[in-house]
Amino acid sequence: MSRHERPSSETAPRLDADGIDRRGFLECMTWAGTGILWSISGGVASGVGLGRALAAEPQKALTFLQISDSHVGFDKAANPDALGTLREAVARIRTLKEKPAFMIHTGDISHLSKDKEFDDADQIIKEAGIPVFYVPGEHDLLDDGQGKAYLDRYGKGAKGAGWYSYDHGGVHFIALVNVVNLKAGGLGNLGTEQLEWLENDVAGLPSSTPLVVFAHIPLWTVYPEWGWGTADGLEALSYLKRFGSVTVLNGHIHQVMQKVEGNVSFHTARSTAFPQPAPGTAPSPGPLKLPAGELKKNLGIATVNFVRGSEPLAIIDTPLEG
Template sequence: MRSQFERRDFLKLAGLGGAVLASGLGPWGRAMAAAGQDFSFVQMTDTHWGFEGPPNPEAHNTLRKAVAAVNSLDHQPDFIMFTGDLTHAASDDKERQRRMEEFKSIVGELKVKDVRFIPGENDAGLDNGEMYKHIFGDGFYSFDHKGVHFVALDNVSDPNGLIGEKQLEWLHADLAKFDKSAPVVVFAHRPLFDLYPQWDWATKDGAKAIDILTPYQNTTVFFGHIHQEHHEMTGKIAHHAAESLIFPFPLAGSQPKRTPVPWDAAHPFKGLGYNAVAEHAGTGKPTTHPLA
């Protein structure tokens, strides 16, 4: 990738997620590019497997279309991250388990086998994440990949909508091992900042997480939950949301209630798609991949 492309050119996340070359994530990314450390990952979010009815009559097909679309990428990403609401909530435990296991089976068809997850409130809100952890593993963790430290946070399992002091202490200790110039990428379901608390588009103690992250000079956060593309800065931290795989939500505050955008039969997958960024002969030109 080349530095003449701005950050926004690389971080156009959309419905299926965005394949993001690390060298597009800021100065540290360009340094990695110079060292030959380019890599890509795909973010997918808010698949809501098990959802039925309006506004998506194609609910049974959308996730499979997403899997097929990512499998068709010429350049397969290094890994894939699902940022929560993997399934649509169900009050019956057996149905909830069935949805989780079916979701896991479908995404098992991805060519990329390094597939990671964090929960959304639909996955974890009914039982503090117990069933989610049984099927998918820990809700928060960290890992390293080609010189970048990745952190996955759980800001949905707590019934009060908190990350919680225990996890915040873990985050502080996890990052303390790194220099303040180290590249850090964070995944969360809800936004860490107060985007629109009236619609639950916030994390009640997210400001504490941002305070922990702020000393790290090269930090980027990817989240879901709001079912639309969004870009925000808190100080030097860039936050980027991907659209949903099931239906879009309207812009924050644009209507009294948070209700899904109606299905457009003339444009049946409007708002569902993804932008992939791959290196084409050193140009780094983004390529758009609609779901339809």
């Protein structure tokens, strides 16, 4: 295991008197093994192993699902069959006892933005039988039109490069695009047009509205040396400060990572295609080739539960195996 401690209720961070862990935010990674259930309430985070989470009495909640980085078309050594592992992920979604209300896909649907890759992905993802909300990853904008193919397929009703928002079960969902017009030497980028839209989008909402924000590249700075962050992410988050519950869901880095800061909890999902190394542990963020039998422990899906009233949020990351 990595040097990061596996989170559990026993190892919950020490918090200030007001219940906010200002300084030592929770940051953790899970590499393999069982999933982790995260419950976050008023900035207090605690986690339990997946086994205990599943044994608990299921509460009636809004449940939705996140998948990410399916990279359909990828066929290199780290996973020669990215389509096959996406199929397994969808099969796992179909076995969930409680059917999620919908699914979000946090980008890199395809590897090279080819029509066939999008077609293959769509064909499999629709087998989940639930609505899907997409945001593009940088791999989805590689067509000659630099994103036209993505927008034609997934962008109906979206603004700009594909951003939009919607409401479900009292929760306001915001889909952001931070993979266009990237600047040399820089990070992910939202741009002024999208930031203005975001500010207006949340302007009329009561602060008690739970928000879920999703985008491909992490909105928080994970590891700038590898471009893992969003240059104007802080500005976006500044518009969300007054809200009591903000959940930020990202992909891009192909591993589970989480952090809690005040009322904002950040979470990245595993890929369904191939893992990437932990920050700084390899010469580059390229696909991680694992020993035989280890791959599917590092791929997976995430289920998110909202329980109304007490406002806890739980994210369960489930690997395809293990």
